Amino acid sequence: MDKKITVAIDGFSSTGKSTLANQLANHLGFIYVDTGAMYRAVTYFAMQNGYINADSFDKQTLINSLPNIKLQFKFNADLGFAEMYLNDVNVEIEIRTIEVSSFVSKVAEVSEVRTKLVEQQKEMGKDKGIVMDGRDIGTVVFPDADLKIFMTASATTRAQRRYDELVAKVDTVTFEEVLANVEERDYIDTHREDSPLVMAEDAIEIDNSHLNREEQFKLVLELVNEITKTI
């Protein structure tokens, strides 16, 4: 695609945002950024250093340590997407566990964490030609994005998808645990004070409970084509 645009994809957890965003970026020859991976990497850092566990969260020490956190995406041509590096170490597998999922919303509530990550995300998108997914991309990171998509699906549908993914990676987890985690994250993501998950006024909502990957991709590609005609 010659015309470089900015595509913001927001929505609830496990709605398939990353799959769609990556598919779209590869098709258009754009950069893809999974901002959830960045919040997960900061959470993993906090876990490794003992700042967060099931009983406590030492927010202030995490805030003080933010300058020591270096996040980078490095494209892996074999996998077809950019993997997350935390302080020069590939943490792509470690950040996807249910344990990280159970703490990440608490870390993502911290304004200082958000400020640092949003600044880095804005920088990555300054030349356009980017598809970024997350919770606040169309509202905070790129309020002027050319196309904003907001993805939804029922909590049970999403938990089933996430469960299938985790089981395939041999994570010992039950469906009930995954559903509880999805519902808890929905609640925290939509109720936090700083940048809660809300649909931007000019976003297009896609409920993909009954759409397969191809149908969804076709729909979004049509939207991209319509927009590029007007700019």
Ligand code: DC
């Ligand atoms: O997309 P994900 O499930 O990997 O995101 C992990 C968590 O990070 C999610 O529960 C909310 C948070 N997040 C956020 O607050 N803002 C973003 N832009 C992306 C993710």
